[in-house]
Structures are given as C-alpha cells and as structure tokens.
Amino acid sequence: MNPTTGPAVAETWAYRARSVDPLVHVFVMRIGSKRPVRVLIRFVDAESEGREEWVSPARLKALWNDVDAFTAREGRWDAVLHASEVLDTPEDRAAGAVFDKLINEGLATLGDNALVARQPDAYSATRALGTARQSRGPNTAVGSVDPQRRRRTLRSW
Numbered sequence: 001m002n003p004t005t006g007p008a009v010a011e012t013w014a015y016r017a018r019s020v021d022p023l024v025h026v027f028v029m030r031i032g033s034k035r036p037v038r039v040l041i042r043f044v045d046a047e048s049e050g051r052e053e054w055v056s057p058a059r060l061k062a063l064w065n066d067v068d069a070f071t072a073r074e075g076r077w078d079a080v081l082h083a084s085e086v087l088d089t090p091e092d093r094a095a096g097a098v099f100d101k102l103i104n105e106g107l108a109t110l111g112d113n114a115l116v117a118r119q120p121d122a123y124s125a126t127r128a129l130g131t132a133r134q135s136r137g138p139n140t141a142v143g144s145v146d147p148q149r150r151r152r153t154l155r156s157w
Contacts, residue, residue, distance in 0.1 A: 006057045012064040
C-alpha cells in the first residue's frame, strides 16, 4: 500500500464504519472508478459470511498486519484527550488566545483535538524562551524556568 494512493486490491485492512465501532478484518476486492472513490470490501470473519460492501477508503484505518500498532496509537490519543478535558472551556479559549497573540507558529502550536502544544523545533523554542539548558539533538530539548525547582518546561515527544 502506498500511503498517498490508498488501499490496493488483495490487501487486508482494518475497517471501521463509525468511530464507536470495533475494527473489523476486511479484504479489498476492487477499487471503484467513479468519484467519490469507493472500495469494494469483503468481510473476512465467519459471522459476516462473506458479505461485500462498497465503502469510503477513509473507513479503512490500517493494514490488518498493522492493526495492533494502530490500536495502540489510538489508545495513546484517547489518553491525551481524556487528560485534556478542557476543550471548549474558558481555559481552552484562553490558551488559544495566548497562542494566537504571543506564540510564533514556528515555535509551538496547539493541537486541534486536545490542549497539547506541539513544537516543530524544540531547541529553537527553548532558545527563544530563554530556557535552553541542555539539548539532546534535533527535536529533543529540555528547558528549566525555575532553577531552584528545576521544573521542566519543554520536552519533545
């Protein structure tokens, strides 16, 4: 599978009709030729008895061989979202206003679905904030604002 072109015939994928549904093992039978593009899939599990359906390729979440890694990544994002239950609150709007007015997008941005700051270049961010104390290579920087407490303020992931 080429990530830019999507699923290919004869591949097996993890399919999810709705975000609340479990992942299901499917086999790609055909790629449609009309717009919007649709994919003909056959459900692999015995319960579906070989049922076939035309679906949006967006519902094919990961190659079946990669389903465990995909599920683990979803679990990590769920944990971030759960810990960031400040969306659409005064705190969320305040953080957005601060980032919009004061923070250069090249240094840090807020995530779209969680109150998480992302640093494209953590080393430059720590230097710009005057907190650069040590660097561990590209995209790995740790800063300290309060030398007595040595509180870490920036950490890449």
